[in-house]
Amino acid sequence: MKDRATVVCVRDNRILLVARERSRWALPGGRICRDETPNEAALRELSEETTLAPIELTYLFQFTGFNTLHHVFFADVAHHARVQPSNEIAKCRWFVPVKIATLSASIPTREIVELFFRYIRTLESDNVHRISQQAERVSL
Template sequence: MKDRATVLCVRDDRILLVARERSRWALPGGRIRRGEAPHEGALRELEEETTLAANQLMYLFQFSGFNTLHHVFFADVEPHASAQPSNEIAKCRWFAPVKIATLSSSVPTRGIVELFFRHISVLEPDNMWRP
């Protein structure tokens, strides 16, 4: 099973997704390199794919995909920093949580987003995070 660092960035009640050319939307992230800690991979992948640098990174949970174990992190980024596609990424866009279920996105992306918002709604039952 491959290890992947996966990053959730939330701004103004929207989640950042990225996509390669002619590919589905996904959360920023990628394979963790040999000798690299999962949080180091998350920071590196976020910056490589979106040019965003995280102020803080918080480990959330693991998510098992078909052949990939996602180490999921929440990244706090500057409120006015602009996400720009970089490296293999062709598009970066912020989406409302309810929109993600209707996009052409990967199964792990939809599952991770659902788990995240389910967790948030348990912690803060009356907030606006509910999809």
């Protein structure tokens, strides 16, 4: 099984996808080199493919594809940062999440985006729950 660093970038509620010439849309990322950590690979691939340098990179989860183990990261990028296709990438675009289901995109890309939003909703509901518990303690 191949190890891959996969990066989710979100700006204005849109997800960044990349594509090679005459290829499907995918999340930025690529193979992890022999002497490289998943984090280092995610930073390298994001920079190589989009010219973006994240402010912060956060490890989210692993996703097992057909023959690839994706180490999925969230990249916090500056709002003003310009994205530009680079290296083997021909196109970079920001898509609303519901549009991704209609694109010619890889199955792992679709599933990772879905898992990402499920993960975010879980975090948000946990935070709301914690805040409401704290508010109850304060009011007692």
